Amino acid sequence: MEKKELLYEGKAKKVYTTEDPDILIVSYKDDATAFNGLKKGTIVGKGAINNRMTNHIFGLLEKEGVPTHLVKELSDRETAVKKVEIVPLEVIIRNFSAGSFAKKMGMEEGIKFKCPTLEFSYKNDDLGDPFINSYYALALGLATQEEIDAITKYAFKVNEVMQKYFASLNIELIDFKIEFGRYHGQIILADEVSPDTCRLWDKDTHEKLDKDRFRRDLGNVEDAYQEVFRRLGIADRE
Ligand code: TMP
Ligand code: ASP
Numbered sequence: 001m002e003k004k005e006l007l008y009e010g011k012a013k014k015v016y017t018t019e020d021p022d023i024l025i026v027s028y029k030d031d032a033t034a035f036n037g038l039k040k041g042t043i044v045g046k047g048a049i050n051n052r053m054t055n056h057i058f059g060l061l062e063k064e065g066v067p068t069h070l071v072k073e074l075s076d077r078e079t080a081v082k083k084v085e086i087v088p089l090e091v092i093i094r095n096f097s098a099g100s101f102a103k104k105m106g107m108e109e110g111i112k113f114k115c116p117t118l119e120f121s122y123k124n125d126d127l128g129d130p131f132i133n134s135y136y137a138l139a140l141g142l143a144t145q146e147e148i149d150a151i152t153k154y155a156f157k158v159n160e161v162m163q164k165y166f167a168s169l170n171i172e173l174i175d176f177k178i179e180f181g182r183y184h185g186q187i188i189l190a191d192e193v194s195p196d197t198c199r200l201w202d203k204d205t206h207e208k209l210d211k212d213r214f215r216r217d218l219g220n221v222e223d224a225y226q227e228v229f230r231r232l233g234i235a236d237r238e
Contacts, residue, residue, distance in 0.1 A: 110206065
């Protein structure tokens with residue numbers, strides 16, 4: 001499968017068309033941004049780690065009944081995916097207080113919730129991805145009720161599968177953001193699952209193994225990404 005034209009360049013990925021109108025190729029970059037692009041940097045090796053980690057986890061999710069856009073990993077940084085129309089909602093699941101939740105609620109980070117939370121942001125950089133609820137999404141025509149129901153069901157399933165999987169790597173899944181797309185009338189998981197989009201803490205030391213190290217200038221950013229990748233046990237390609 002070959003790249004044809006650059007369709008779109010985002011903050012962390014480039015997307016190319018292919019011969020097949022249903023298939024795109026995503027190419028993961030080492031570029032990192034935070035605070036809606038205000039902070040910029042490079043995390044060496046991130047593109048390959050995020051690509052391979054996303055594909056590995058999407059494979060696990062497919063086995064558990066969550067449809068994803070994954071078609072085929074082409075190289076360290078490139079993957080063929082189904083061409084979806086992205087639903088303009090960032091879907092955030094939280095198991096512990098952290099980040100914007102901790103700030104908003106005046107709580108310290110790392111408090112375990114009685115049950116997971118789900119929230120939506122409207123995917124719109126000009127507005128800074130504002131927090132919205134499902135009524136806003138319906139009123140603005142961002143998604144139908146059936147789509148919101150499917151997204152909610154899959155998002156909690158993704159949490160269940162990932163929480164269990166990361167626990168087996170001695171990692172606590174604090175929270176994460178996912179995105180869904182429409183593919184021939186079906187809702188499927190798209191975008192990525194990586195240390196860019198999840199908060200991952202070592203279960204014993206509570207060391208942050210994710211993009212918060214970049215956002216908050218905590219140092220050892222590359223080491224954290226490498227550590228997660230090492231624990232996945234997929235470093236050696238066949
Ligand atoms: P938050 O606590 O800043 O709202 O972030 C919640 C989760 O969403 C966290 O795992 C990081 C992830 N996230 C993204 O993937 N992209 C973003 O633009 C933001 C703000 C958060
Ligand atoms: N992806 C977001 C941005 O650039 C921020 C984040 O992950 O914190 O700006």
